Amino acid sequence: MTGMDYAQGRHRHRPPLTIYLASPRGFCAGVDRAIQIVELALEKYGAPVYVRHAIVHNRYVVETLKAKGAIFVEKLDEIPDTGAPIVFSAHGVPKAVPQAARHRRLFVLDATCPLVSKVHIEAERLHGEGREILLIGHAGHPEVIGTMGQLPAGAVRLIETIGDALAFTPKNPDKLAIITQTTLSVDDTREILDVLRARFPRMAVPRKDDICYATTNRQDAVKRIAPKCDRMIVVGSPNSSNSLRLVEVAERAGCPYALLVERAGEIDWAQFDGISRLGITAGASAPEVLVDDIIDAFKARFDAHVETVTTAEESIAFKLPRELRDMPAL
The missing domain is CATH 3.40.50.11270 (Rossmann fold)
Structure with a gap:
């Protein structure tokens, strides 16, 4: 068998795979x-x-x-x-x-x-108006700690879930205001906001969602490709809020199983047996080199074709x- 025959034999034995590569992805x-x-x-x-x-x-x-x-x-x-x-x-x-x-x-x-700084400025402005501030976010996340730390203790009430939104009792329902962590799931935030708006119609809400453009764009791109994928990989670290949200968004949008992967060496290949369509995206703090390494790892095991699916262009x-x-x- 010649070297070319051997290479062609290997190629024939690699199962076909379409990789849908989300765009935008990665660094914001x-x-x-x-x-x-x-x-x-x-x-x-x-x-x-x-x-x-x-x-x-x-x-x-x-x-x-x-x-x-x-x-x-x-x-x-x-x-x-x-x-x-x-x-x-x-x-x-x-x-x-x-x-x-x-x-x-x-x-x-x-x-x-700067988008986090914008939330800080908004929090100070609302506090200056004498409003009780609700922050939709995750306890312990450094962005939440930083935002709550712009104001005196007790000035900001953290709302993590719909249950929190239903249980909250304001000091004055006419003097409420809402801000949000920038890296949340757009859908989760909207659901919590809807509950709060229904309970407190005079509540001041941001003129534009605090969730950053990059978080929104990356979630929209995942929603586009997730329904046609057997598996979805989100490249990112387990302490990255926006990466974890992308995993949740992918499964809600119709992908049977999405998982967070830090780098190619951590892939459990048994989880990808029998797939023919794979989605790949990356959280806003994940460098493109990690995405490239993962694509190369799949190309070594599959006859892979990469199709980039673009839902927005970013120039900020x-x-x-x-x-x-x-x-x-x-």
């Missing part, structure tokens, strides 16, 4: 900006650059930045008195954190996503902090 403008801030700070100021919390929720990204000289901490107390840059993660931080940094005269570069970019604007873009 806020994530791209946050990672650039760390990389440019390392280039301009040298190592170390301290980062409070994971800059974005992706292990590959964090490990890559660590290898370049970034040091990740959870609290400012872990950082020595230093002139090195301190970067706040894309998720945002409570007001007490920058206040503590100023008190210590630390050099801060704020990588908070956010400005870098003033201190880094003289640096060439990476």
Whole structure:
């Protein structure tokens, strides 16, 4: 048997597979900006650059930045008195954190996503109007901690479920306002909002949903491909809220089984026996190299054809902090 005959034999024995590749997927403008801030700070100021919390929720990204000289901490107390840059993660931080940094005269570069900052500003405005604020979000998520931390303790009430929305008793139903975590499921949020609107028709709601454009676009792309897929892979880390929501959205939209995968080496191939149609997307903090690796892994085992399904075009970019604007873009 010649080498060509052997290759053709292998090709014949690989089952056919159509891969529907969702677009948009992967990095959003806020994530791209946050990672650039760390990389440019390392280039301009040298190592170390301290980062409070994971800059974005992706292990590959964090490990890559660590290898370049970034040091990740959870609290400012872990950082020595230093002139090195301190970067706040894309998720945002409570007001007490920058206040503590100023008190210590630390050099801060704020990588908070501008769309999260917009929610912070809105929360302060509503509080200034004397409103009781409801935040739809997930307890313990750093974005929720940061948003609630913009206001005095007790000023924001967290609503996680429809049950919370039904059980909530306001101090004054005419002085209520709602804000949301930016990375939630659009459908879940809408259901909770509908309950709250029905109970409190005078409640102030955002003129535009707080859920970010990238979260919405990635969920819409998954909804388009999920009904025709036997399986769906969402590339992302288990601590990534928007990635977990994509798994839920895929199954609700008709995919029999969706799963979160961090990288190709973690794939359990038994879960893909007998499939002929696979959907692939990536959370907003997952780099494209991880998607490429997973596609290559399937091509090694299947006679795979990739079909990109595009539901939106994204061209948004956010400005870098003033201190880094003289640096060439990476």
